[in-house]
Amino acid sequence: MRSRPVPMPLSSIKVACSNCNLRELCLPVGLSPSDLGRLDELVATRRKVKRGTALFSNGERFTALYAIRTGFFKTCIATEDGRDQVTGFQMAGEIIGLDGIVNDRHNCDAVALEDAEVCVMPFDRIEELSRQVPALQNHVHKIMSREIVREHGVMLLLGSMRAEERLATFLLNLVQRLHARGFSQSELVLRMTREEIGSYLGLKLETVSRTFSKFAEEGIVEVRQRHVRILDTEALRRIINSPTCS
Amino acid sequence: MRSRPVPMPLSSIKVACSNCNLRELCLPVGLSPSDLGRLDELVATRRKVKRGTALFSNGERFTALYAIRTGFFKTCIATEDGRDQVTGFQMAGEIIGLDGIVNDRHNCDAVALEDAEVCVMPFDRIEELSRQVPALQNHVHKIMSREIVREHGVMLLLGSMRAEERLATFLLNLVQRLHARGFSQSELVLRMTREEIGSYLGLKLETVSRTFSKFAEEGIVEVRQRHVRILDTEALRRIINSPTCS
C-alpha cells in the first residue's frame, strides 16, 4: 500500500512529511507527488518534549501547530481560582495548538505525559501553503472541525452521563485510537493518572478508581495500576447505551 | 420528528456583506474595499428559519456555513438512546455549521428559538475565496479556533463547576454577548426554556429553576419567567470565582 521509503543517509536526517510513517494520520490523502513534496516545507523543525514539561503554555505566543510524532500529551486549562480541567489527551499523529489561532496566544497548556517528539509547523507557513494547495486547505479545515465535533462529544459526556458511562466511553475511545495506530484492541497502558482522567471526565480521582474497581469486579476489565485489559468490550458498549437503566 | 428544512425562495433584496450592519461581527476587519466587494460573492442567498424549525439537522449533507442575521439558535446533539445535549446558543453575527466540515455531514441540529434569518455561505466558495484573500482565510481559521476555545470553556464549566457557578457563568456570558450587540448590560430575555438551559449546563430543569429562585432571593437577579434583570453583576462574578468557599 505505502510506497517504500527512499533510503536516506543517516547524516542528513531530513525532516520530511513525504517520508513520515504517520503521514496518513496527519496529512491529507491523495496528494500529487509534487504537492506532497511541498508539504515538506511545512515542518520547520522537530522538537523533543520531556515528560512532565510543557510544549506550550497558556498565554504564550502562538506561532505554530504541532503534529505529535511520538509520545502522549494532555491539554488543560487552569483558572485563577485554582480550577483545572483536562480538555483532551493527544497521541501520535494528532495535531495540537489549534486553540492558539484565535488570539495569537495559546489558551491552554500542552503537557507531555511521556517523553515526546513533535513536528513544529509554523502557522503562517501553513496558511501560505494552504492557499496554494487546496487539499491541504481543506485538510486544515477538517482537522479543526473534527476537534469541534470531538468536543461536542465531550460536552455530551460531561453533561449527561453518569460516572460508569463516562469511564466506559473514555476507555473505548482510547483503545479505538490506539488500535488505529496498530496497538491492541483490548489492552492498553494509561499514560495519565487517575486524577487526570477524573479531570477530563468531570469526576474525582476516587470516583475513577472506584469505577475501575467496579468494572473489574464485574469482569469487564482487568486493572493493574495503569495496565488495563478490556475483557468485555460489549459490556462497555452496553453501559454507554443504557442510560439510567432503572 | 425532525422537521425538514424547506427551501426558501430567493429574496429579492440584494445580499451584500459590504453593506451589512453585522459586518464587524462576522467578517474580517481591515479589508481593502476591493476585497470587501469580493466578499459579497460569499453569500449565495439568505434563508428564513421559522421558530422551532431546524436550519440543518444531524446527518444532513453539509454544503454551507451560516451567518446569523437575526434570531437566535440552539445547536444540539442527540444520541440513539434518547440523550440530548445542547452544545451552544447562537445569536446574530455568529457562524454556525462548522461541525459539518469534517464529514461532509452535519453532526448536530441547529434549531431556531425564534424566527430567524441567516446568510447562506457555500463552503466551497468560502474555501475558494479564502485562497485568494488571506485576511478571509485567517478569519475563517480564527472563527473555528474561537469555537474550540469556547468549547474548552464549556468543558471547564461542565467538568468542575457547581450549579450556581454554572448558571452565573451562563448569565454573564449571555448578557455580555448581548451587550456587544447593543442590548442592555443588565436586562435580558431568555430565548430558551429552563430545560434547554439545563441541557446546556448539564443540569436538570428543576435545578435551573431553583438556582434562579435562589439568586432572586439573594437579590442578585430579578426573574419573571424569561425576563431576567441582573441586579448585582459583581455577585455573579464572585460566585464564579469562589469555588466551594467553605
Added chain:
DNA sequence: CGACACCTTGAAGAGGTTCAAGAAATGTGG
C-alpha cells in the same frame, strides 16, 4: 376560555464528593 407548554417548589433519594487511612508503585540518594 380551555388546553398545553412551561415554570416553581417540596420532599425523598441517589450518585458522587470529601475526608481519612493505608497500600502499592516509583523515584532518589547513599
Added chain:
DNA sequence: CCACATTTCTTGAACCTCTTCAAGGTGTCG
C-alpha cells in the same frame, strides 16, 4: 542495590449536591 521519601492508587464512611418524583401555578395561543 537497598532504604526511604514521594507520588499514586484503593477503599471505607459520612456528607452534600443535584436528581427524581410529584403537585400545583403561571403564561400563552389557538
